[in-house]
Amino acid sequence: MSGLNMQDDPVEVSALDPAAIDQAVQNALAAFAGAGSLDELKAARTAHQGDKSPLALANRGIGALPPTAKAEAGKRVGKARGQVGAAVKERQAQLEADRDRRILVEESVDVTMIPARRPLGRRHPVELMGQRMADLMVGMGWEIAEGPEVEAEWFNFDALNFDIDHPARQMQDTFYVEPADSGLVLRTQTSPVQARAMLERGVPLYIACVGRVYRTDELDATHMPAFHQLEGLAVDEGLTMAHLKGTLDRLASELFGDDITTRLRPSFFPFTEPSAEMDLRCFVCRGSNPQCRSCSGTGWIEWGGCGMVNRNVLSACGVDPDRYSGFAFGMGIDRALQFRTGQSDMRELIEGDVRFGAQFGMEI
Structure with a gap:
């Protein structure tokens, strides 16, 4: 019986399973959409784009595949990571815009309003x-x-x-x-x-x-x-x-x-x-x-x-x-x-x- 042909024979890498990659993308998109603040979004980005995230593990698993399988797996993982990256940028832009609008309302000052009192001056x-x-x-x-x-x-x-x-x-x-x-x-x-x-x-x-x-x-x-x-x-x-x-x-x-x-x-x-x-x-x-x-x-x-x-x-x-x-x-x-x-x-x-x-x- 001949040994494993590393050039052509498939190698099982669970992180590269198409269903697992699709699930990781869906989980990331849901986490980003559910983030209600920039701090929450930062935590979600670490979980789904960090070094220990499912897509990062899948990307490292490409090295274990035979050469003939690496190209297809790389395209699949790259597409998924790009989709996640675009989603987090879009959500960040939305949250920053919400924050800016909130600040304008909360910290607005009516410069035409007559002050309630005149502050007293003080000598040094x-x-x-x-x-x-x-x-x-x-x-x-x-x-x-x-x-x-x-x-x-x-x-x-x-x-x-x-x-x-x-x-x-x-x-x-x-x-x-x-x-x-x-x-x-x-x-x-x-x-x-x-x-x-x-x-x-x-x-x-x-x-x-x-x-x-x-x-x-x-x-x-x-x-x-x-x-x-x-x-x-x-x-x-x-x-x-x-x-x-x-x-x-x-x-x-x-x-x-x-x-x-x-x-x-x-x-x-x-x-x-x-x-x-x-x-x-x-x-x-x-x-x-x-x-x-x-x-x-x-x-x-x-x-x-x-x-x-x-x-x-x-x-x-x-x-x-x-x-x-x-x-x-x-x-x-x-x-x-x-x-x-x-x-x-x-x-x-x-x-x-x-x-x-x-x-x-x-x-x-």
Whole structure:
């Protein structure tokens, strides 16, 4: 007895049975017609056109047939798959059209309708915070001073004891106004107002300045190239670090509550000596969580810099440093807003989304 002739003898492949193929097509057409949404159609397409669908198995079974039978089986399966593919495209077009019509009805807006109420406008929360801090300083007997944002380099650096080769004067930290020899910069702090006030008003002097400053920082969750500061300057006879500490403690307690804890940490600034950074006890973990993201596990959050006014600064502004002493401090208004409200991303302050400001109302 001779063996199987693979060239001519038939091979039984159940998936290629004409009746089975016709049944698979009918099942697919019924499933597509019964799909009431695009999600249901997607599930039906996977079942009847996917890798494990009956027609896909039939297509793979063609390889088991002898060469003389492959052509006929291929035509039969190809026709069936084409019929199923056309049916699913047609049904998808119908469902997408139904969805679009439904959206037009459900989301339609009558732009001619008179609104039930007029939405109230709101001032930006940073502006409100700056005014609140300024009001606190006025309440302590200080005056509010102002100065230009495009500032002379002398007021921004030289008068504040920044050497000509100080890193802060380089292009990577400061925005210079063209041409390069114009001598003008976008102020990097509000401290130039202090120099102007000493020259224009004389001493004794108690002033605070609220304003926008500029630095070449990359925009991220905690930094902005344009941000806001509150700076204070007091120059009088007999002022000490104790007066500075008392002023800052009062400002902190008014903004963040009587239970706030502060500390002064030694630091360095060209325009103050001695200098310090003022830290606030972490509002989130209160110093009890080494994994705290707000304070990086230290228990403290930096708020701003401060110190006793450097003798060179007093002399540059025409004040006798042997008779008068002074203290100065600077705090970020944007950061104070973060501390007070729990806001985590500074970029929200400048995105212009009215919903962000709406949550603050008229008071913060």
